[in-house]
Amino acid sequence: MGTATGNEPLVGNASRTELGLLQNREKVFMLKVYKTLQWEKDACPPDCLVCEEACGHRKDNGRLDSAIKVVHKLGDSRHNVITCLQCSEPACQEACTTGAIQKSKEDGIVRILQEKCIGCGMCTLACPYGGIYISSEKNQAYKCDACDGKPKCVEACPLHILSFFEGDRISEYLGDEDFLSPGTRACSGCPGELSLRHTLRIVGRGAVFFGAPGCMTTLMIGSGDKAGAKLPYFNCLFTNVPSTMTGVHRYFKSKGKEVKLIAFAGDGCIVDIGFQALSGAAERGENFVVICYDNEGYMNTGNQRSSTTPPHAWTNTTPVGGEFRGKEKNSKYLPLIMAFHGIPYVATATIAYLEDYAQKLEKALAVKDGLSYIHLFTPCPPGWRSSTESGIEMSRLAVETNYFPLWEYERGRFRFTRDVSNPKPIGKYTQLIGKFSHLQETEIQELQEMVNQRVNMIKSLVNIAEVRG
């Protein structure tokens, strides 16, 4: 049966001890995400001093100088505030001559131990952000401590420009263990590899993965007699991934086991060749998760067009030159088709928004009564003739131009998970990508219309949900 590994997973090319060390190192270096004070750029009204006032009264015993400072410049309409950024490697801490400045591991706040502070002023010389000051009255240094989690300035800000923001918590969705062996056989800068690695870390142990021949298969299978992934993996044919999963699911069910089954396959398999099996499994209400990593073509076999290749795009089978202008046909948009199967959960996601993806994947995994489908937009820098480092940027711009809007469908309701009201023009996206480099203004316009049409269609579905709602 394919190359599925047993319960005691083989480990790729690294020895067990090496992996142990790596895991250990990961735990040590795992970044903790802290809440931080955040403010909207240039949004403050002129002459407003409310936050400074509130900060001055941050402690009950008397008035202090404000640790947040309003920045107004005469004749300039941009107004803002500055305060301590609670740096990860605080310059003030290192400059402190008595070790009085410490960054808390619990909440990330940089605090001053007043009994150690001698008011020498070295910290004020070190901080480039004006985040620390000496009170000449008390001869000691003071700074923002985010009021130990309830910042007074945020409470006071009349326009809600200040907020106490919790950063991207992607690391909290990730298990400690990396299930892909070190090193990769993917092309450098491959967003698919990042997608797969994060998918495995979010799903965690106790799952069986399925796929069909494609780029990510090579990472899962590994090389020679060594598996690439530390989770069981079943490599199917293009045509029968959901059918195979159906069988495996029934086997586990007959043994009384509840095992998460996840397909991670490309658009060639899911959208084109294996669609019939997927449609059937969706209709039968099979309970597993199908993730389609969409790189808009058969990239593993040398860049042939698939049904998700966008119009006008160059591929090896939709050439550019002479009378040819790239793909002539429109692209198939599978996520809506899957939603209209009436399955419990459908979502679109992409790696520039990992937290959004992680939340959607967890929702998909929680479904117990049917199929969940996630369409994962995954740029392919070499196949799309883009620069190696552009993967995340393409992924982000696809969302920001509404080329690939992020939404989810949950039991009859559509919802955008990211605002689509102020999209960038599609040209911002296509200019990054070599397969669109031949595009003329009229063709870019056509692509823009396709984008508008698609997003308007989803908007109307979202609106239906709201009207009903």
Added chain:
Amino acid sequence: MAKKHLIIGCGTAALSAAKKIRSMNRDDQIRLVTKEHTFPYSPAALPYLLSGRLKEENLWLADDSLLHELGFQLEKSKELVGVIPENKEVIYKDGGRESFDTLLIATGSDATRPPIKGLDPERFACLHTYEDCQKLLTRLNGKKEVTVYGGGMVALETATALIERRLRVRIVVRSRIGRGYFDEEIGNRIGTILQQKGAEVVGGNKIEEIKERRNITEIVLSDGHSLRTDLLINCIGVEPRINFLKGTGILTRRGVIVDRKMRTTLSDIYAAGDVVEAHAFSLGQEGVNATAPTAVQQGRVAGANMAGEETEDKGWIPMNVFRFFGHTAFSIGLSSQPSSQRLRDKDNGGIYKELVFQENRLVGARFIDADVDPGIFRYLIEEKVDVGPHKETLWERPREMSRWLAMQAERN
């Protein structure tokens, strides 16, 4: 494979380097060896220990538990006497040897001994190490009148600490107060404040001779006057501690010569802090700059390179901050140069300010008792921010304008 980083010294540069290595690497061995007998501390905090404002228990930058957490091995009371670069070994005074993969020389400096006739080396008093401070505290017992020799930051901080201890303080300066950082007017302003607090300032005089008879000490100045004092404290400067490097092949002048990666002339041997002659930010020359901010900056660069990340130092900028009797004076960067434009202001309700520009850039800033953020001025200088169109506003409204300029620069 885990490497062994041996760091000689345990001051500001040494700790910054060690922390940088650790932030990049969990497994490497980091050993700090110091000839001193205590936990690490910053010499910049010693005047506060002398004044009594800082309790001894709060002086230490790290204790056993913090050292353990960071994975540093600290060896006290061990003095380096030599380096054998070809064996990658160091030799200690007790005869022991130790090998290393990378070596950081962060041995700091010694207080400069002025050429004073009759100065007994055994009775030389200064404030450079914890031990000096302890000795000084003992010797100050029962004393009423002390003389501080020197007009630099350490001298001024020492004088301030002694005034706070209610001693009568005389400051003898070879030229004038604060010459290294401030011009004459600002220096005089600092002198005036100290005088108001009871200090006597004797400028333009060297101490030629010291005569000690029983409990009476007499100093003879270069202008011929003799003054009686209970104790003479020398604060005329520091010299890099490099005598153990003779014959090793590591090139030294006044200090150890290093490149922008803090490498000495021999491979895998680095140096940082008071001990080095390194690139300066503005002049492009080498020189010794024995201050805490420079030690932090150089230590970080040395640590990064030792751990394998190639980083270059942007060069040291002379800077310091002096806080005394509720006043704050700070100085960053160049003072007036022939090619520079200087805007300065005399006594303006006690507030002094001076900005030095070269073309469109700020290259120097000095303030007394102005409500500004020193670090932001440091940023404008270090990041070479174009302040061209805003010079006048920066001068008129330094606090608002410096923040605004830094904020705009940070975005671009």
